[in-house]
Amino acid sequence: MQKECSLIEGCQVDWSGEIVQVSVSEVDNPIKKAVDCLPEALANFLYCFYGQPIPQRPGDQLLPGEDSWDFENLMDFHNRQCHLNEYDSYSFAFSVKLPSAGYWNTGLHVVVEAGNEFQTFAFNASKGDIVAFSAILKSGLGTMKPVMTLREIRCIHCKNPLLTIVAEPPMSLYDEFVTGISSVLKFIFAPFVGDAGTLGDDRVV
Structure with a gap:
């Protein structure tokens, strides 16, 4: 089955389904990587020159059960006054359940990989949102969890009314x-x- 299905790798599909989970699969920050290679004093200067101050009391940015004292002491130990998080580039993985129909049968979940251009949509999407998407078949074809690369996504029924259509810029x-x-x-x-x-x-x- 997988051998035959490999023939359609690279083909574009237009499907719809229910979002089961959205997760960050990778965070890349080439600027931070470059600055971290420099001597500490120079790196600290560039962190604050190009970045933003680390909040002293992050408040609602803390995870449930996390103590602000622990956060502040960790930052003191790190010897950083600023961060470069605004230069982060994210990769996402949407787990989407397709409706039962024809060949794909019932209960099939697909993994839709998305780049940083889908950041706003990914961070505001919720479990249970119904979306339509265009994607390129990538791998895992013929299995119960095929992987594809997202090209465009739009809401059919989403909890956040501000979510609209997001498309990858043409190459x-x-x-x-x-x-x-x-x-x-x-x-x-x-x-x-x-x-x-x-x-x-x-x-x-």
Whole structure:
């Protein structure tokens, strides 16, 4: 089954379903990574130059059962006065239950991966929201939990009335070219990079 279904990887589908869960699958912050490589004094300066002050008493930002004293002492230990969270880039995973129909039968959950451009929608969506979405079939086809990449999503019936339609910005021909070349080069040079790493390990005494 999975072998036959692999033939439709990369195809776009337009489906609707009920949101079961929305989770953050990855947080990336290249600016923070770069600043953290610098000496501590310079890094602290840049944290506050480009970032925002860390709230002394976060109040409603605390998790249930978390104590503000613990939060403040943790920040003192960290020796940071500011943060760079506004430069975070998020990846999300929507778990969506499809309605029972035809081939997909009943109870099928799909995982819809989404990029940072869907941040507002993801943070405001709720369990039980009914949505329609367009996505590209990615992996796990022929299993009970196929994975796809989100291209567009809109509310059919959502608890938050402010949620509307969100679409991924179209990729330019230049971006597609660069992405394609990058994938080809990674494929070509991956064996050599792996061999080089192995040789390097052998030289370690």
